[in-house]
Amino acid sequence: MVGGRTALFRQLAQTLGEAIESGAVAVGDLLPTEAELCRRYDVSRHTxxxxLSDLRSRGLIESKQGIGSIVVRQQSRATYTETYSSVEELTRFAQGTPVRVYSLEDVVADADLAGRLRSRPxxxxxxxxxxxxxxxxxxxxxxxxxxxVDAAYAGIREQAWTLQTSVMETVEKRYGLTVARIEQEIGVELLDDEQARTLKAEVGSPALVIRRWYIADNGRNFEVAFSRYPMGRFAYRNVLLRNAR
Known part of the structure; x- marks a missing residue:
């Protein structure tokens, strides 16, 4: 039995992960069925x-309907960790992790979207x-x-398909804007169908979400970005310094 009253699934994930990383369960092997794992470790199907979702987020297994969970990697993917505390550092992060755009569309904000964007319907x-x-x-x-992106700056549309840097920097260069500040919130959301599919993650699994509002030197909120990172793939690090007394 996997012990402890809290985070049973993490203990089970660690046990299974160690079996994979040690080679006891080889790449290409099938893991036991959910029912067998329940019996073997005396845990619930939910656990x-x-x-298994944790192992998928680490890139160790893939689950295929009608087949089961297949080991596809012996070592966990490295968690992407980034530290930034300025606009310039955020731009460097964007250059090191390029975005492959798969969808572009014009939208008109309804009340719900306007609230998320801190804008007007x-x-x-x-x-x-x-x-x-x-x-x-x-x-x-x-x-x-x-x-x-505010429709006033939608001229970046064609450039957006092949982004080499951040959307922010693309807008700045094309329109001569300067970002005065970026307001940021960090939270947790559950991945929807589209997000999970593109990230090769489980629908409904938790993701770290970073919400940013880009304010230009003219006071205009010209860009809003929502970045979602599945569990285990990203860590945000910050350093806090004590003010001199």
């Missing part, structure tokens, strides 16, 4: 499914969606990006 925006990748491991999706 088993959460543990009825305003037009260019919405783009893409997947962020690590340049060193291009086949691994790091995160899902959903960006809204």
């Amino acid at each position: 088993v499914r959460e543990a 009825g305003l037009a925006w260019l919405r783009l969606c893409g997947v962020r990748h690590d340049r060193q491991e291009a086949d691994v999706p790091v995160g899902h990006v959903e960006v809204y």
Whole structure:
């Protein structure tokens, strides 16, 4: 039995992960069925499914309907960790993890979207969606990006398909804007069908979400971005210093 009253799925995921990483379960092998794992470790089906979701987020297994969970990798994917505390550092992060845009559309904000964008209903925006990748491991999706650009700056549409830097920097260069500040919130959301599919993650699994509002030197909120990172693929680090007394 996997012991402890809390985070049983993490203990089970660790046990199964160690078996994979040690080679006891080889790449190409099938893991036991959910029912067998329940019996073997005396845990609930919910716990088993959460543990398998954890292994998928680490890139160790893939689950195929009608077949089961197949081991596809012996070592866990490295968690992408980034530290930034300025606009310039955020731009460097964007250059190191390019976004492959797969969707561009014009939208008009309803009341719900306007609230998320901190804008007014009825305003037009260019919405783009893409997947962020690590340049060193291009086949691994790091995160899902959903960006809204004020329609006044929608002239970046064609450039957006082949972004080499951030949307922010693209708008700045084309329109002569300067970002005065970026307001940021960090939270947790559950991945929807589209996000999970593009990230090769489980629908409904938790993801770290970073919400950013880009304010130009003219006071205009010209860009809003929502970046979602599945569990285990990204860590945000910050350093806090004590003020001199």
